[in-house]
Amino acid sequence: MTPTHLFKGTGEITKLLLRQQRFKILIWLLGLIIITLAVASAYPDMYTDEKSKQAFALTMDNPAMIAMLGPGYEEQDYLGSIGTLFTHEMLLFSAIAVAIMSILLVGRSTRADEEDGRTEMVRALPAGRLSYVSAAMIILTAVNAVLALFIGLGLSVLGIEGINLESAILYGAVLGATGLVFGGFTAVFAQLAETSRGATMLSFAVLIVAYLVRAVGDVSNEALSLISPLGWTVRTDVFAGNDWWPVILSFALSIVINIIGFYLNSIRDLGSGFIPARGGRRQASSLLQTPIGLTLRLQRTNIISWGIGLFALGASFGSILGDLETYFADIEFMQAFLTEEEGYTMTEQFIVLLMAIMALIGTVPAVMTILKLKGEENKNRTEYLYSRSLSRNRMLGGYFLLAIAVSIIMQLLTAVGLWSAAAAVMDDALSLGSTFKSALVYLPAMWIVIGLAVFTLGIIPKAAGIVWFYLIYGFVVIYLSGLLEFPEWVNNLSVYEHIPQVPVEDMDFMKIIVLTIIAVVLAAAGFLGYNRRDIKG
Amino acid sequence: MSVLEVRNLTKRFGKFTALNGVNIEVNEGEVYGFIGPNGAGKSTTIRVLLGILKATEGGAKIFGKDAWSDAVEIHKRIAYVPGDVNLWPNLTGGEVIDLFVKLRGGNNKSRREELINKFNLDPTKKCRTYSKGNRQKVALVAAFSSDADLYILDEPTSGLDPLMEQVFQECVMDAKSEGKSVLLSSHILSEVEKLCDRVGIIRQGEIIETGTLNELRHLTRTNLLVETKQPITSLNELKGVHDIEEKDQGLSFQVDTEELDAVIKHVSKFGIVKLESAPPTLEDLFMRHYESKDEVSGGVS
Ligand SMILES: Nc1ncnc2c1ncn2[C@@H]1O[C@H](COP(=O)(O)OP(=O)(O)O)[C@@H](O)[C@H]1O
Numbered sequence: 013m014t015p016t017h018l019f020k021g022t023g024e025i026t027k028l029l030l031r032q033q034r035f036k037i038l039i040w041l042l043g044l045i046i047i048t049l050a051v052a053s054a055y056p057d058m059y060t061d062e063k064s065k066q067a068f069a070l071t072m073d074n075p076a077m078i079a080m081l082g083p084g085y086e087e088q089d090y091l092g093s094i095g096t097l098f099t100h101e102m103l104l105f106s107a108i109a110v111a112i113m114s115i116l117l118v119g120r121s122t123r124a125d126e127e128d129g130r131t132e133m134v135r136a137l138p139a140g141r142l143s144y145v146s147a148a149m150i151i152l153t154a155v156n157a158v159l160a161l162f163i164g165l166g167l168s169v170l171g172i173e174g175i176n177l178e179s180a181i182l183y184g185a186v187l188g189a190t191g192l193v194f195g196g197f198t199a200v201f202a203q204l205a206e207t208s209r210g211a212t213m214l215s216f217a218v219l220i221v222a223y224l225v226r227a228v229g230d231v232s233n234e235a236l237s238l239i240s241p242l243g244w245t246v247r248t249d250v251f252a253g254n255d256w257w258p259v260i261l262s263f264a265l266s267i268v269i270n271i272i273g274f275y276l277n278s279i280r281d282l283g284s285g286f287i288p289a290r291g292g293r294r295q296a297s298s299l300l301q302t303p304i305g306l307t308l309r310l311q312r313t314n315i316i317s318w319g320i321g322l323f324a325l326g327a328s329f330g331s332i333l334g335d336l337e338t339y340f341a342d343i344e345f346m347q348a349f350l351t352e353e354e355g356y357t358m359t360e361q362f363i364v365l366l367m368a369i370m371a372l373i374g375t376v377p378a379v380m381t382i383l384k385l386k387g388e389e390n391k392n393r394t395e396y397l398y399s400r401s402l403s404r405n406r407m408l409g410g411y412f413l414l415a416i417a418v419s420i421i422m423q424l425l426t427a428v429g430l431w432s433a434a435a436a437v438m439d440d441a442l443s444l445g446s447t448f449k450s451a452l453v454y455l456p457a458m459w460i461v462i463g464l465a466v467f468t469l470g471i472i473p474k475a476a477g478i479v480w481f482y483l484i485y486g487f488v489v490i491y492l493s494g495l496l497e498f499p500e501w502v503n504n505l506s507v508y509e510h511i512p513q514v515p516v517e518d519m520d521f522m523k524i525i526v527l528t529i530i531a532v533v534l535a536a537a538g539f540l541g542y543n544r545r546d547i548k549g
Numbered sequence: 550m551s552v553l554e555v556r557n558l559t560k561r562f563g564k565f566t567a568l569n570g571v572n573i574e575v576n577e578g579e580v581y582g583f584i585g586p587n588g589a590g591k592s593t594t595i596r597v598l599l600g601i602l603k604a605t606e607g608g609a610k611i612f613g614k615d616a617w618s619d620a621v622e623i624h625k626r627i628a629y630v631p632g633d634v635n636l637w638p639n640l641t642g643g644e645v646i647d648l649f650v651k652l653r654g655g656n657n658k659s660r661r662e663e664l665i666n667k668f669n670l671d672p673t674k675k676c677r678t679y680s681k682g683n684r685q686k687v688a689l690v691a692a693f694s695s696d697a698d699l700y701i702l703d704e705p706t707s708g709l710d711p712l713m714e715q716v717f718q719e720c721v722m723d724a725k726s727e728g729k730s731v732l733l734s735s736h737i738l739s740e741v742e743k744l745c746d747r748v749g750i751i752r753q754g755e756i757i758e759t760g761t762l763n764e765l766r767h768l769t770r771t772n773l774l775v776e777t778k779q780p781i782t783s784l785n786e787l788k789g790v791h792d793i794e795e796k797d798q799g800l801s802f803q804v805d806t807e808e809l810d811a812v813i814k815h816v817s818k819f820g821i822v823k824l825e826s827a828p829p830t831l832e833d834l835f836m837r838h839y840e841s842k843d844e845v846s847g848g849v850s
């Protein structure tokens with residue numbers, strides 16, 4: 013086969029994939045561009061004088077913030093350009109969002125289509141062996157290029173102090189380049205894994221590891237950060253020194269990964285992975301022979317992976333608490349300044365913020381657990397189960413209980429990770445009880461989101477995806493409400509805002525009970541609807 | 550005694566009427582053939598029977614219980630094979646079979662092994678590596694090793710090779726000889742002719758024909774090839790004669806089965822030299838309904 017044959021039909025397939033995903037792509041692009049520009053335009057009003065910029069520099073320059081957001085700038089850079097303040101708060105998390113978008117995009121257009129047998133049909137047409145993966149890469153590149161361009165141009169026309177065209181384009185370009193790297197990783201994993209879920213899970217694992225390596229590296233050893241692509245992302249010195257090397261390096265890496273992905277794709281059989289399929293059991297274990305056992309079995313890997321991920325995240329942040337403690341012990345005046353204001357240590361305030369974010373992340377696997385039932389229905393697998401003596405309540409109940417269990421397990425793992433790592437590095441260790449309390453207090457909020465998932469599944473199954481929007485909304489509120497000064501009601505729409513921030517705030521059992529009741533009502537309505545509606549397959 | 554009874558069943562998806570006043574009755578110990586072209590509403594009917602879809606009007610009873618509200622109770626005694634068998638890619642065939650047998654409550658290990666051998670299935674392979682035929686075998690083994698009173702089979706053999714098709718037919722006959730009832734939706738007419746006591750034909754959501762094969766044959770035509778001493782005259786004036794064609798020595802034509810007697814009387818007047826008759830097949834019956842459908846839709850469009 014000549015090389016051109018390998019790519020034959022790429023154009024047509026690109027159009028096909030684009031058509032299927034255009035809605036998702038549009039939402040992601042609009043969301044990322046609008047949030048970036050909206051936040052950027054809020055900065056000049058927030059930091060009007062030198063004093064406020066100095067205060068910003070002071071709050072940001074500590075190990076906890078560096079671990080979360082990356083290394084900051086020199087103080088004179090903060091004073092000289094508003095863009096630097098914006099970058100330090102926004103760049104890394106925007107880049108992670110772009111990476112998530114790219115991973116989902118590539119996973120959907122490669123392995124998922126193959127798994128569902130669509131690729132086979134297309135490949136039976138006169139289409140080359142590499143046409144599918146090339147089409148996915150073309151879309152990935154185009155989406156990230158559009159993103160980079162719009163964000164770059166958008167930032168440059170806002171007329172913010174210290175943001176000119178070149179530096180704004182650099183900001184956009186580093187986001188796009190990060191997207192290309194992680195999308196490229198997904199294309200490789202789509203060749204290695206045997207399922208689309210496996211491919212996306214491996215990609216997310218790489219993203220998390222990249223984040224953690226960078227976090228530890230940024231705090232303790234810069235060389236370590238340089239082996240993480242996210243370590244490059246935060247080193248452009250954009251709006252100050254404007255270094256382009258991270259963009260070029262990311263670009264080069266993405267080309268290398270793409271070549272690997274293309275090569276693997278060209279030598280492997282359709283439908284197979286490089287991790288070979290093993291023979292399995294002849295008979296089902298006794299656990300598997302129950303509906304909840306099946307549910308558990310189908311999601312086992314997913315749940316375990318998320319558990320490990322959350323434990324690792326908790327532990328990474330826990331390990332930074334030691335540095336944070338030393339840091340504040342050194343700068344006595346600042347400790348006084350902070351404790352005086354809130355009555356709590358910086359560590360505790362940091363834990364409160366961390367727990368809110370971790371609870372949001374921990375809700376993801378719980379929601380996935382519920383929505384898996386929708387996925388099974390879409391794949392026509394529930395019909396077959398329901399032909400057995402199995403009630404809808406028992407089936408949905410199994411998924412529901414599992415989701416509740418997952419929420420509890422995730423919070424426990426986060427707390428254990430945080431506490432044990434902190435205990436190892438801090439002189440004045442965290443109290444085990446209060447760490448658990450501050451994690452578990454978020455459970456009612458997680459349950460409401462689980463309840464919402466059950467509700468959509470039962471009542472508006474076509475729109476079950478809105479739960480994800482709600483979670484993203486919760487994240488935006490936590491991350492940006494302070495920056496953008498959202499009106500109260502906007503914040504109040506996110507249930508995570510109603511959780512008492514133990515230990516900084518007092519425990520409020522009334523709130524907890526009310527939230528739990530709301531969760532129960534949502535779930536009950538979902539169960540009722542699910543019992544009444546048609547099952548599609 | 551009727552095991553399954555569908556009364557005036559109508560199902561609409563939004564504005565689209567998938568089923569319109571469907572009536573079906575399956576008696577105990579009977580194999581009922583449910584035939585119809587693609588998109589006629591077979592699977593939709595079966596999903597209503599399984600309590601997965603909710604009837605818009607009318608309803609279905611199985612074992613005298615309501616298919617929607619008593620689904621769980623009913624399913625203890627039925628076994629189902631879907632037309633499109635979708636299995637969990639990371640479970641093995643053996644695991645899926647066990648899961649299904651267990652979910653019904655029965656547990657017949659020896660029957661399971663026997664069927665796995667008969668169908669020549671490797672139960673240690675992951676489902677993602679199975680072909681369509683093999684996935685169907687998994688569903689068939691699961692269905693026939695559970696000891697149900699009613700088997701609902703939705704085009705269960707569309708992916709099987711002729712040898713396995715034979716095994717399948719044996720399974721159905723075994724079930725029948727044990728007094729079990731079967732609802733078999735199928736495209737393969739020879740299979741339906743071989744297995745079914747009664748058939749119902751569905752087209753565009755309506756049952757257009759139902760009865761035993763013998764009853765339905767009354768509605769079909771017999772193919773005749775006749776050679777006579779004198780040429781036959783005025784044959785086309787007789788009622789119930791169709792498609793007259795001159796062959797080398799004689800005439801070939803079709804006769805509505807109920808007019809057969811009159812036609813033979815007429816023909817015999819010309820001195821029969823040779824008479825060949827071919828019995829009507831279900832195929833003829835089916836094709837006739839296909840044709841009339843084309844006529845109808847042709848007239849409209
Ligand atoms: N969930 C649904 N929504 C809308 N139309 C449907 C749905 N399920 C089936 N139909 C339509 O109902 C008709 C009958 O389909 P089906 O019962 O699957 O036919 P078959 O006889 O081939 O099994 C088809 O025209 C099909 O398109």
Ligand SMILES: [Mg+2]
Pocket residue numbers: 591592593632703704
């Ligand atoms: Mg069908």
